[in-house]
Amino acid sequence: MTTKTKSDYPDNADQSGLKRVGDSVRERLAANPDAYKVPSDEVELYAIGDFMTAAECAKMMELIDATAQPSRVFDLDYSSGYRTSYSGDVDPHDPFVKKISRRIDDLLDIDPSFGEAIQGQRYMPGQEFQPHNDWFHPGTTYWDLEMGAGGQRSYTAMVFLNEVEAGGTTDFTDIGLSIEPKPGVMLAWNNAYPDGLCNPKTMHAGRPVQAGSKYIITKWYRTKRWG
Numbered sequence: 297m298t299t300k301t302k303s304d305y306p307d308n309a310d311q312s313g314l315k316r317v318g319d320s321v322r323e324r325l326a327a328n329p330d331a332y333k334v335p336s337d338e339v340e341l342y343a344i345g346d347f348m349t350a351a352e353c354a355k356m357m358e359l360i361d362a363t364a365q366p367s368r369v370f371d372l373d374y375s376s377g378y379r380t381s382y383s384g385d386v387d388p389h390d391p392f393v394k395k396i397s398r399r400i401d402d403l404l405d406i407d408p409s410f411g412e413a414i415q416g417q418r419y420m421p422g423q424e425f426q427p428h429n430d431w432f433h434p435g436t437t438y439w440d441l442e443m444g445a446g447g448q449r450s451y452t453a454m455v456f457l458n459e460v461e462a463g464g465t466t467d468f469t470d471i472g473l474s475i476e477p478k479p480g481v482m483l484a485w486n487n488a489y490p491d492g493l494c495n496p497k498t499m500h501a502g503r504p505v506q507a508g509s510k511y512i513i514t515k516w517y518r519t520k521r522w523g
């Protein structure tokens with residue numbers, strides 16, 4: 297795979313919106329002593345410990361289990377082996393889900409309307425999410441649709457809900473960073489460079505779970521009102 301350079305991403309990738317969100321989150325997290333900036337010159341990535349309590353993690357895992365449907369095996373992502381975890385939206389109207397969702401909005405201080413619905417994911421042994429970028433790629437079939445429905449993905453917030461017996465790390469494959477799941481820990485990263493161009497170095501993967509299971513929630517933010 298060839299690494300794209302900044303010039304491959306013109307302003308139609310939502311540069312000004314991405315810069316705006318990136319600037320504001322940077323300022324917000326710099327003022328938060330609980331936000332640890334993971335050292336990297338390439339990716340703006342933060343870890344926030346104790347973002348959810350053990351009880352909240354347990355409750356969220358129950359909700360993820362409750363939405364898991366075996367029919368997911370027919371998903372395109374699943375059958376291609378690219379993303380073999382179960383994934384699905386937890387009920388956005390559930391008061392508990394709303395509470396967690398607002399807590400993420402508040403921590404990052406991104407306009408709540410920019411946030412997509414929280415997604416739950418569950419990986420069983422052998423399941424993984426292969427290396428990808430969270431942003432939408434220009435030239436794809438979904439590009440026009442997504443650009444008209446909230447714009448590019450700016451920030452990703454992801455929370456580990458449990459301890460994984462073996463495997464299941466989140467690896468930033470281009471910058472050689474491997475993060476072990478720790479319950480209640482949130483990772484948040486800017487999918488763009490500070491200047492607002494999509495950042496290919498944010499390439500990441502959910503590595504195969506080898507033993508036990510792995511539960512996470514993910515919330516992606518756009519550059520304007522989502523939906």
Ligand SMILES: O=C(O)CCC(=O)C(=O)O
Pocket residue numbers: 425430454464465466467500501502503512514
């Ligand atoms: O499971 C992981 O560690 C990565 C998940 C992920 O990349 C995503 O939800 O976008």
Ligand SMILES: [Fe+2]
Pocket residue numbers: 428429430500
């Ligand atoms: Fe991702």
